[in-house]
Amino acid sequence: MKFTKMQGLGNDFILVDGLAEKPGGDYGETARKLCDRHFGIGADGLVLLLPSRTADIRMRIFNPDGSEPEMCGNAIRCVARYLYEHDLVKDRTVRVETLAGLIVPELILEEQRVASVRVDMGEPRLERDLIPIEGSPGRVVNQPLSVDGKVLKITCVSMGNPHCVIFVPAVRDVPLAVLGPKLETHPLFPRRTNVEFVQVLNDSEANMRVWERGAGETLACGTGACAAGVACILNNLTTRKITVHLAGGDLIIEWAANNHVYMTGPAEYVFSGETDLAVNG
Numbered sequence: 152m153k154f155t156k157m158q159g160l161g162n163d164f165i166l167v168d169g170l171a172e173k174p175g176g177d178y179g180e181t182a183r184k185l186c187d188r189h190f191g192i193g194a195d196g197l198v199l200l201l202p203s204r205t206a207d208i209r210m211r212i213f214n215p216d217g218s219e220p221e222m223c224g225n226a227i228r229c230v231a232r233y234l235y236e237h238d239l240v241k242d243r244t245v246r247v248e249t250l251a252g253l254i255v256p257e258l259i260l261e262e263q264r265v266a267s268v269r270v271d272m273g274e275p276r277l278e279r280d281l282i283p284i285e286g287s288p289g290r291v292v293n294q295p296l297s298v299d300g301k302v303l304k305i306t307c308v309s310m311g312n313p314h315c316v317i318f319v320p321a322v323r324d325v326p327l328a329v330l331g332p333k334l335e336t337h338p339l340f341p342r343r344t345n346v347e348f349v350q351v352l353n354d355s356e357a358n359m360r361v362w363e364r365g366a367g368e369t370l371a372c373g374t375g376a377c378a379a380g381v382a383c384i385l386n387n388l389t390t391r392k393i394t395v396h397l398a399g400g401d402l403i404i405e406w407a408a409n410n411h412v413y414m415t416g417p418a419e420y421v422f423s424g425e426t427d428l429a430v431n432g
């Protein structure tokens with residue numbers, strides 16, 4: 152199986168182009184094998200490009216644990232760049248079908264080169280049943296949740312996939328490897344959750360560390376940065392356009408007046424290759 156390794160802010164993906172020929176096999180099992188950093192290629196996710204009846208392309212993504220999330224912000228920037236530079240789309244705006252609905256990345260060119268990608272990530276979902284979160288209807292904004300005998304204040308947002316945002320004085324001091332898995336698998340979240348710790352620096356900047364569902368700590372999370380931007384506004388902490396500083400670099404997040412969230416950031420190639428590790432279902 153041929154693949155291209157790409158990354159957005161160090162959140163890295165194995166892209167498999169299934170447009171001409173649909174790759175066979177068990178995609179979840181293949182993701183588990185290929186994403187392994189010692190026995191595989193190594194990545195935070197396996198991304199499949201497939202034909203779509205409703206958009207330019209259909210994207211499916213699989214976490215390193217084999218689960219299939221609804222959306223992936225950093226990967227969709229990589230997908231847009233790949234399609235444009237391989238002449239698989241003509242337009243600078245690409246319509247991508249995902250389990251989170253239609254997502255529209257737009258390539259930003261500088262001297263004919265893709266400098267960055269701005270993505271219309273759609274509308275955030277804030278109601279409990281849409282995230283999903285157990286309990287009676289409503290929103291979860293700055294609500295207490297007890298973990299390990301400590302009370303954390305959580306704000307929950309879905310960008311197609313679930314996110315739980317916690318504001319802290321300093322992200323550096325957060326024991327992410329301890330709290331991450333406990334929050335990810337907390338019974339409050341029937342489909343588990345991604346977890347973001349956010350330190351607001353001023354009204355337009357924040358630091359963030361992320362624990363991803365099915366992947367663990369990663370250097371960046373696009374949907375997570377969008378959820379963090381929305382959570383900042385729900386808690387009256389920032390303006391509607393902020394820079395989110397992640398371990399792998401910066402994303403610009405804007406929750407615009409039309410209720411859509413826009414994310415801008417880089418997408419880069421690492422290498423291409425061929426592997427015989429794919430699992431035949």
Ligand code: ZDP
Pocket residue numbers: 162196214219220221222223224225226312313345363364365366369371372373374375
């Ligand atoms: O929702 C999930 O299970 C995530 N692990 C999916 C990946 C999200 C990602 N980090 C992003 O950038 O949005 C790729």
